[in-house]
Amino acid sequence: MNLPQITAMAGVQVEEQGDSLASLVKERLSPQPKLKNDDEQYVVFLTFDLDNREIRFEDPKPFRPDIPKTFNYFGNNGRSQSQYYLVREVGSLVYLLSTVWNDLALMLDKYGMKDSELRWKLRQMEEAELVTITGKKGEGTVNLQKLLLPNIDGRLTGIEDKKKAVVGEEKFSFEDLVRRALGVTNKNTRFLLVIPALRCHGEPPVILSRHPDYLTLVGKVNRLENTETEHGNNTGLVCSVCRNRKPDVKSEYNFSFPTGLNKIFTMTTINYASGIGKSGYDRVYAFCNECYKKLLSGQKLIREGFRTWIAGENAFILPEGIIEHLSYNYIERIRDIADLAFQSRDALEWIKFVEAEAFENSGLYSLNIIVYREERGKSVSILQTIEDVPLLRFQLVMRLLAEGVAALRPHVRPMSLGSVYHLIPVRKTEKGQVNVQRVLSFYKSLLSGEMVYSKTLFGYAVEALDKGLRQLSKQKLDNYENLNLTYYRDGREDFFIKHVIMSYLALFRVCGQLELLDRPVFAWRRRENMAENNQSKSLSSVEMMEDFLEQQGFLPEARALFYLGALVNQVAWKQSERGHKTKPVLDKINYQGMSRRDILRLYEDTLDLVRHYFEGVPLYIAQYMERFHNYFGSLEKAWSFNEQENVFYIMSGYAYLVKGASDSGSGEGNADEDKNENQTEEGK
Known part of the structure; x- marks a missing residue:
């Protein structure tokens, strides 16, 4: 996987639209406001009126999805940076009422725009005593006495902790301040963005965030304008993305990716460079301005269009052409298909969807998956990468999952790739999912063909039983949310056992057919649907169990x-x-594992309970006992299973006699099932 190349190619799609600043626009507000369904969303203008020498909130407009792009909402500047971005979410109004205008003037001066029209307008604002501009970042002010608050008694006298507006002895949140200033009493009227405007000489207001000088400045600061092509000291460097020699190739662009997808492959530590020196760093990590802009645009496009969730974590699914570059529309279709493999509940439905899409070049591209976690601040942690997976591999895995489910019906519900996440227990803490890596590793094994140790898979199965049943015994579930334990509350634990065991039997079958297992576990046979087979002939319960064991390839000890x-x-x-x-x-049952001696003790204890609960030994119980002795063999015979395998096979027999998954609804159980949920033919 060549992540920079994929990102740059995606960026071409944005650049073709002709808007170089589009990569900086934030489509989602940051921080994202908490909204209710009945909230009405608005933006409001903060107008600096030079003629009347006053500042006011006015002209609220409904918020639309295109508002951030229309008015160039770039989010917030970093805390240590100059605060010159003009459009702010209402919680960041403090910047528009303090340092923005001073910092904007300083930035214009710094980038050679001291004589620009926008800089002249800032001087007019200062002459009108609306703002003060100093020579130092962060020290400018807004004359708060000039802010009109017609529906509030008093004037704005200060801002407390950058969060509260102080008016007399009252304190308001910034949104409440805007709402009160406009005379709005309905709290369902929400103000999301504040857009500064300038009025002078009776002319229509100037939207400052759309002023050409402001947009030019933003482009210069974010290196979207190439200002150093004439410098000759970098003419010998080769761009690490496009592989062309250019005079503007430099490593400083790396530091412009504090967050996001591009931070994954950029390196800002010189110690990682060849020779541990600046020259080696430039030679390896530098790239040109054109590629830098493509990377910015591509990052935005991928983040908005190729982001998904896999195993409860952020992920990107990135298609890549093997022979030639793919068109963006085609890439979107491929992404949707791969994403659906993780999100759908039924592999068979996914297969039908893929067939309906009728992809004609399914072998000419591959899929790359990056699963990552964004920590607080700017840190990005890569949890797993799965590279160069053909869509044909997805189709094979999903087809085998569908076949595995068919071979186990009616004992198992539909499965897909997404089902794996709900079978391997994942513990959660305040820091997130602490052991989700094993789920991702199993995904990688399925899609990349890496070995799966049968011991590990058995361990996951019995651990799922152990953790799940422990949670279900509590009054309130407090962990392992990925197991969907809510469905199995109120005495429905048997359905949980059946779901786990039968799903793992399907996974073992898939891994075996993909030749991923380190050793043979089952000797499967191709078969028709079990329910259809058993309906075609009259079989006793024990005969049906023997048929199940034969078709699933259980060894004698199992x-x-x-x-x-x-x-x-x-x-x-x-x-x-x-x-x-x-x-x-x-x-x-000890879900941590049971030795051969533990098995014999369990058998003896169970026989004692049979004698206690049954009047005499029913025929089918006697048949179970006879087959146990027959398959168990003599005590002198070597035992081939480890302790966790023993538990798995014991619980597979238990799970088999629980009513079929098809009887248990979406949560593996129906509320109106009678108490004899695991009743067998002989037990009626």
Whole structure:
């Protein structure tokens, strides 16, 4: 994956629209206001009236999605930078009422625009005693006594902690100040942006954020204008993006990417350069002004159009042409298809969608996935990169998931790539998801063909059971939100067990067919839908279980544990029938792992409970016992499973006898199910 090339190519799409500042416009307000559904959103003008020597809020207009672009909303300058951006969200009104005008004048002087029209207008504002301009950044002021507040008693006397406007003995938030000044009493009327304007000589107001001199200044400060092409000291450098020698190639552009996608591949530490020196740094990381502008534009386009969520984290899905560059419209279609693979719940529906799109060049491009986390401030942490994945690989994985689900029906619900995130337990703290990396690593294995250790997959499965059931035993869920445990509250734990076990059986099948597993685990056979097979012939419950085990490729020892789990299930059902809410027999399962000795002890304890709850031993129970002994073999025989595998196979037998996933609705369970949720044919 060549991330700079992909970003620069995306930037060409913006540059073709002819607006060099478009890459700086913030489509979303920062910080984002908290709005209710019935809130009416407005912008308001802060007008400096030179004729009347006064400042006022006026002319509120409805906020539209194109307002930030129309009035050039660039967000806020960095705290240590000159505060010269003019359009501000209402919470940052403090800057328009203090240092903006002084800093704007200083920036115009610094960038050779001392004689510009905009600089002359600032002098007029100072002559009208509306603002003061000093020679030092951050020291200018606005004459607050000139701000008209017609619906408030008193004048604005100061600003407290940059958050509150002080009027007499009252304190207002900036939005309340605007609302009161305009005489608006409805609190559902929200003011989002403040746009400065200038009136003089009775002419229409000048929107300062649209003034040509202001736009030129913004372009110069953000290096969108190439002002150093004539300097000859850089003529020997090669741009690291376009690979062309140009006189304007320099490494200083790296420092203009404090946040966002471009920060991922830019490096601002000279120690990382070849030779640990400035010359080596320039040679490796420098690029030209043209590529810099493309990178800025591409970053904006990708952030707005290619951003998604994978495993609860921010991610970019970036298509890349293998033979030639792809058109933007085509890239959008590919992105949507890849994104849907993670967001959809049913791989089969995704396959139908892809077939309907009828892509004719599915082998001529690849997909790159970057999963990242934005920390507070300017830090960007890369959690995972999955590079150069053909769409054909997505199609293969999704097709195998659909086939795995079909082979397990009616025991499993539809699955897709997004389902993986809801199967591997992820703990959450105040700092975010602390072990989401293993989910992302599993995604990378599926899409890039890296090895999956069966021991790891078994471990994830029994850990999901352990963490999930512990949470469900609490009065209030407090972690592992990704397991969707809310659906399994109020005595529906059995459906959670079934969902986890059967979903992992499908994952094992997919990994086996992709030849990712480090060793054979199951000996699968191709088969028709289980429900259709069993409806075509009359089979006893045990015969159906044998058919299931045969089709899923369970080894003899695994079958023994499967029947032990079936025995545990029948005892649990009886306990539930007797009024036990927690099914005490499940407390005998150690989800951390069970040795061979633990298995035999569990078998003996379960038999004691069978004798206690059943009058005599029913035929089907006797058949479970007979098959357990048959498959378990002699005690002298070597045991091939580890302790977590033992638990998995025991719970697979337990899960099999829980009613089918198709009976349990969107959350793996219906509210109107009777208490005999895991009732079997013989247990009726």
